[in-house]
Amino acid sequence: MSNIKFNNVNKSFGSNKIIKNFNFEGNDDEFLVLVGPSGCGKSTLLRMIAGLEKIDEGEIKINENLINNLHPSKRETAMVFQSYALYPHMNVYENMSFGLQIEKKSKDEIKSKVSNAAKILKIEDLLSRKPKELSGGQRQRVAIGRAITRNPKIFLFDEPLSNLDAALRAEMRVEISKLHQKIKTNMIYVTHDQVEAMTLADRIVILNEGKIEQVGTPEEIYNNPDNIFVAQFIGTPKMNIFEIKPEDVVSNKIIKILGNEIQFNKYNIEKKKYYIGIRPEHFDIDDHSEYEFSPKIDLVENLGNEKIVYMTKDKHQLSAKISSKSEIKNSFKFSFKNIFIFNENGERLRS
Amino acid sequence: MKIKNIIIFSIISSLLLLSLISIWKILSTLQGVKLDNLNFQILFILGFLVTFLNVIIEKKINFLIRLFIFSFIFIFIDGYLIQNLPFWYNFGSFLIICLFFNKLKKYNNDFFINEHSTQTIIFDFLTLFGIVLFSFVILFPFYMMLVTSFKTQIALLVNPLDFSINFNQDIKELFKSYFVIFKSYKFGKYILTSTIVSLGTVLITLLFAIPAAYAIARLNFFGKSFMSTSILIIYMFPAIVLVIPLYTVFSQLGLRNSIFGLLIVYTATTLPVAIYMLQGYFKSIPKELEEAAILDKLSWFGIIIKIILPLSIPAISSVALYVFMIAWNEFLFSLMFLDNPNSFTLSRAIQYLSGDAETPRQYLMAGSVIVTLPVLFIFVYFEKYLVSGLTAGSVKG
Numbered sequence: 130m131s132n133i134k135f136n137n138v139n140k141s142f143g144s145n146k147i148i149k150n151f152n153f154e155g156n157d158d159e160f161l162v163l164v165g166p167s168g169c170g171k172s173t174l175l176r177m178i179a180g181l182e183k184i185d186e187g188e189i190k191i192n193e194n195l196i197n198n199l200h201p202s203k204r205e206t207a208m209v210f211q212s213y214a215l216y217p218h219m220n221v222y223e224n225m226s227f228g229l230q231i232e233k234k235s236k237d238e239i240k241s242k243v244s245n246a247a248k249i250l251k252i253e254d255l256l257s258r259k260p261k262e263l264s265g266g267q268r269q270r271v272a273i274g275r276a277i278t279r280n281p282k283i284f285l286f287d288e289p290l291s292n293l294d295a296a297l298r299a300e301m302r303v304e305i306s307k308l309h310q311k312i313k314t315n316m317i318y319v320t321h322d323q324v325e326a327m328t329l330a331d332r333i334v335i336l337n338e339g340k341i342e343q344v345g346t347p348e349e350i351y352n353n354p355d356n357i358f359v360a361q362f363i364g365t366p367k368m369n370i371f372e373i374k375p376e377d378v379v380s381n382k383i384i385k386i387l388g389n390e391i392q393f394n395k396y397n398i399e400k401k402k403y404y405i406g407i408r409p410e411h412f413d414i415d416d417h418s419e420y421e422f423s424p425k426i427d428l429v430e431n432l433g434n435e436k437i438v439y440m441t442k443d444k445h446q447l448s449a450k451i452s453s454k455s456e457i458k459n460s461f462k463f464s465f466k467n468i469f470i471f472n473e474n475g476e477r478l479r480s
Numbered sequence: 481m482k483i484k485n486i487i488i489f490s491i492i493s494s495l496l497l498l499s500l501i502s503i504w505k506i507l508s509t510l511q512g513v514k515l516d517n518l519n520f521q522i523l524f525i526l527g528f529l530v531t532f533l534n535v536i537i538e539k540k541i542n543f544l545i546r547l548f549i550f551s552f553i554f555i556f557i558d559g560y561l562i563q564n565l566p567f568w569y570n571f572g573s574f575l576i577i578c579l580f581f582n583k584l585k586k587y588n589n590d591f592f593i594n595e596h597s598t599q600t601i602i603f604d605f606l607t608l609f610g611i612v613l614f615s616f617v618i619l620f621p622f623y624m625m626l627v628t629s630f631k632t633q634i635a636l637l638v639n640p641l642d643f644s645i646n647f648n649q650d651i652k653e654l655f656k657s658y659f660v661i662f663k664s665y666k667f668g669k670y671i672l673t674s675t676i677v678s679l680g681t682v683l684i685t686l687l688f689a690i691p692a693a694y695a696i697a698r699l700n701f702f703g704k705s706f707m708s709t710s711i712l713i714i715y716m717f718p719a720i721v722l723v724i725p726l727y728t729v730f731s732q733l734g735l736r737n738s739i740f741g742l743l744i745v746y747t748a749t750t751l752p753v754a755i756y757m758l759q760g761y762f763k764s765i766p767k768e769l770e771e772a773a774i775l776d777k778l779s780w781f782g783i784i785i786k787i788i789l790p791l792s793i794p795a796i797s798s799v800a801l802y803v804f805m806i807a808w809n810e811f812l813f814s815l816m817f818l819d820n821p822n823s824f825t826l827s828r829a830i831q832y833l834s835g836d837a838e839t840p841r842q843y844l845m846a847g848s849v850i851v852t853l854p855v856l857f858i859f860v861y862f863e864k865y866l867v868s869g870l871t872a873g874s875v876k877g
Contacts, residue, residue, distance in 0.1 A: 181771050202777035214768035218790040228776035279775075 131192050131282040131315045132157045133178065138187035140173055140339075147173050149339040151187070155317075156332070160309050162318045164326040164362070165336035171319045174336075175285050178317065179208045191282060207276035208285040211292060213268045215260040215275075222256040225275045246277040249311060250304070266297045273305075277312065286318040290325065302328055323363050327351070335359050357404060357475040366409050366437060368469075371445040373403040386468070387422040387442055395480035396470065403478075404471040409437070411467035412449035418462035429457060485592040485601070486535050492605045493584060494527030499609065500576050501558070503616050508569050512644055519562060530554055531584065538588055551577040583608070622852070629657050629845035636841060657846035665833065665843065666821075667850060674808060674826040677739055681746040681807040682800050685754050688747070689799065693758035694784055698770070708759065715752040723816050730817060737820045745813050750803045757802070761795035762788060801862050805855055826851045 133155040140148040147170040155161055163171040176182040178189060180201030189196050196204050215224050222243060229239045247253045250270045260268055269289055276284055286305070290298045306329055309316055320326055326333050327347045335342040335350065335358070342362075343355045354360035361367040377385040378400050383392050386405055424442035431453060438449045438457060449461055470478045502518055509515055530550045537546070551574050559570040591597055628636070630645050632653070645654075652659075661667045695701070696708045726745065727736075735741030765788065773783045789796070814828040824832060830847045833839045 179771075179775060181774065201774050206775070208772070208775055210768045210772065212766060212768050214766065214772040216769065216772075216787060227773075231777045231782070275772075 130157050132159075133161075133283060133315065133317070134188075134190040134193070136188040136190070138174075138177070138189060139185050140170070140177060140182065141185060147339050148177075151339070151341065153334065153341065153344070155315065158313050158315050159331040160316045160318065160329055161332055161334060162320060162326040162330035163334050163336060164320055164323060165342075166362075167321055168338075169336040170339040171321075171336050172287055175208070175287055175317060175319050178204070178283065179206050179285050180204050181208075205282040206285055207279040207281035207283075208287060209269070209272050209276050209289045211288040213260070213272045213292075215268060215271055217260050220257050220259050221252065221263070221271050221274075224260070224271060225256075225278050228275070228279050242278045242280070243274075246274040249277065249308065250274050265293050266301060269293065269301060270304075273308070282315065284314065284316040286316065286320075288320055289318075291320070291322070298325075305329060323365070327363065335362060354406075354469065355477050357406065357471050360406050360469060360471075360477075364408055364410075366448045366450065368406045368408050369445075369447045370404050370406045370471075371447070373405055375400045375402060378403070384470075387420070387445075387463075389420040389422065391420065391465065391468070393470070396478050402473040404473070404475065406469035406471060407463055407467055409448045409450040412438075412447070412451070412461045412463050414451055414455045414458060414461060416462065418464035420464065421460055421462050423460045426457065426459070482592050485597050486532065488598050489535070489587060489592070489601050490528050490532040492601060493531045493580075493587075494524055496605055496608055496612070497527040497531070497577070497580055498523050499612060500580060501573060503612070504569075504572055504576055508565075508572070510642075510644060512642070513565060513569055515563065519558075522562065523558065526554060526557060534581070534584065535587070535589065535592070543585065547578060547581045550581070625845050625848050625852075629842055629849050630654055631842050632656070633840050633842065657840075657842045658850075661843050661846050661850070665829070665847075667826075667829070667847060669822075670824050670826045670829040671850065673739065673823060677742050677746065677825055678804050678807040680739070680743050681750060682803045684743060684747045685750050685803045686796065686800060689751055689754035689758055690784065690789070690796070692751075693755045694762055694788060696755065697759040697762035698767075711752045711755055715749075715756075719749065719812050723812060726813075727816055736817050737823050739823060741817055742814065742825070745817070746807045746810060749810075749813075750806050754799045754803060757799050758792070758795055761792055765791055797862050801858065804858065808851075808855055 133153075135151050135153040138148055138151040139146070151174065163174060165171050173182055177184050178196075180196070180199065184197050191204065191206075216227065219227065225243045225246060226239045229242060234242075243256075244253070247256060250273060252267065252270050252274060255263060255267060255271070260271070263271065269292075272289070289305075290301050293301060302325060305318075309329075318325070318329060327350075330347055332344060332346055333350050334344050337358050343350060343359045345353070350359060350363050354363070357370055361370060373384055373386070378398055379385055379390055381398050382394060382396075383390050384398060384403070384405075385391075422442055424440035424447060426438060426440045428439040430437040430439075434453055436451050436453045436455075436457070438451060438461075440447050440449065440461075451457075472478055498520065501523055502520075505513075505515055505518055530553065534546060534550060541549075554577055555570050555574055559565045559573060587601065594600075627645055635642070635646070647654075696704065696711075730736050730741050733741075735744070769787055769791075770783050773787050778786065809827060810825075811827045811831070814825045815831060818824055818828050821829075821832065826847070830844060830851065833847060834844055
């Protein structure tokens with residue numbers, strides 16, 4: 130049982146403010162994924178938890194204990210690095226037991242802990258090898274194993290899969306997911322890959338420029354984005370966002386979208402600028418959606434099971450993801466429930 | 481295209497053969513062969529024809545047979561028809577030609593079809609030329625030194641330019657100079673002093689340089705960039721500027737004629753470069769390794785001992801080698817600071833001997849050989865540690 134709490138955390142490098150007033154409360158033993166574009170401060174946040182980066186202002190608490198001034202080794206966290214950071218001059222066993230040996234644990238205890246971790250990760254027959262004799266996936270397994278032997282309250286993963294190739298990444302993703310089910314403890318996982326975020330997380334924290342954009346389960350994030358940034362960050366291809374000019378607002382309940390006059394009863398719409406978002410997968414050809422428009426088709430990418438159609442309508446660049454079986458005609462449909470409206474600041478209109 | 485490539489190849493390779501044979505001829509004159517003329521033109525034409533024909537008939541005749549035919553033709557014309565030279569000379573040139581043909585093996589007909597083969601040929605042979613000339617220039621003085629040390633006083637006086645070694649004499653007689661310098665000139669003591677000074681310098685320098693280099697590479701402190709640049713500026717000071725003030729200071733402190741004084745000066749002179757070399761290497765060690773070590777509850781001191789040092793063995797051994805060679809060969813400071821023969825280092829002892837007109841030259845040369853050999857052996861032994869790549873596999877790769 131462990132959880133983490135951030136209280137007004139600030140961090141800057143020189144005059145560059147990386148983390149701005151970060152507040153967050155984690156649940157017990159959840160798999161938390163911090164995701165965001167590069168430079169958004171997600172790795173810095175992780176390194177602050179680990180103690181590799183000083184906390185300028187604010188508090189970080191693990192299980193209600195303040196860890197700000199604790200030495201990294203006393204925070205009971207374990208970190209898995211993107212570059213694995215295995216000690217090249219030691220074999221796998223030595224790598225995994227190094228921390229325990231420094232703590233001067235008994236030989237039997239070290240042995241049982243290492244073999245237990247090796248068993249979980251299925252690296253028992255690699256224990257006498259040097260890191261350079263291992264493949265990328267094996268190295269990352271060893272790095273995770275090293276973290277397990279430390280028996281931490283919180284696992285910290287710093288983009289652990291981004292050095293692996295696509296197939297191995299998918300495999301390791303499943304492994305990490307299983308690992309969390311096996312050793313139920315808090316894991317904080319930093320990535321810029323939205324697929325990893327969606328598949329692994331209990332909750333996702335989306336960061337941008339040092340601030341939280343949205344926190345929620347993967348479903349919430351996908352179905353109910355708070356703003357344009359979140360809406361566009363999750364989902365491939367990214368959500369179509371296009372501008373609605375004040376003259377397209379017909380009345381305080383009706384907006385003209387892609388040639389259709391659509392009635393919104395829940396919102397009070399003023400004569401202002403708005404942004405409309407529709408996900409590419411919500412454009413369709415064959416089904417019986419309410420609204421229709423006929424764009425100019427620019428390009429079709431066939432991915433085998435689906436097609437991505439790039440098109441232009443009223444100077445808006447749009448994309449649509451449709452089944453590869455459907456035949457492309459000059460008309461696309463969309464339905465009312467899949468329309469997201471954002472105000473001119475990019476925030477979602479809520480009723 | 482092809483014929484042009486072959487001709488260029490033949491010209492270049494015959495030039496190489498020419499230089500090899502010429503060096504062999506020069507060396508053999510040292511062994512007493514009388515040569516009036518090196519016959520460059522004839523050798524060149526001969527070499528050209530041999531290499532050219534070698535390529536032309538490549539497909540028809542087996543390599544070994546070709547090798548024997550051509551080398552016999554070559555030796556017959558060069559060593560028998562033009563000048564009647566002794567058998568050992570011809571055998572030597574036969575070996576050289578065998579070696580040469582072995583190098584030519586890869587340049588077969590398929591090779592010349594490639595359009596860019598001219599470039600490959602030119603570069604390959606330039607490196608070969610470089611190796612041959614360089615080793616000749618390096619090895620020749622050493623050879624002279626070695627030969628002189630094996631001579632007797634009479635032989636030296638009779639013919640100072642005779643560079644042959646008389647292997648017929650008794651072993652004891654041959655190594656007489658070496659026995660003498662150890663017995664009458666106390667070279668054993670000088671070697672001991674030099675070893676203590678050099679190893680001491682290595683140890684002290686590393687002791688200071690490793691933490692200093694680590695600090696410059698990794699830690700942030702006030703004046704760090706100034707420190708790291710000023711390190712090399714210290715090195716730019718010529719030693720001769722420092723010698724005289726140091727002489728007066730050391731005289732007053734009673735550090736003249738002491739090994740301790742030398743250790744201080746040598747450490748001071750080698751430290752800047754040692755720090756500079758080490759910090760460059762330390763910077764190349766991935767930072768994540770140290771962060772992982774911090775999370776493994778290791779202190780800064782522990783990180784240096786358990787992580788940085790094992791990974792830096794190549795860099796540390798090359799620094800140690802460099803420092804050792806500097807200290808072993810150092811002359812200026814030992815000349816100034818050491819007056820008492822009891823505390824002489826090797827280089828100072830040799831200078832002392834040569835200053836004395838009575839000392840026979842072969843003893844001096846024997847002493848020089850003794851100075852040179854340890855450095856040579858250490859270099860050969862340490863060479864395997866100098867190969868870097870120990871960090872392979874730690875991070876992505």
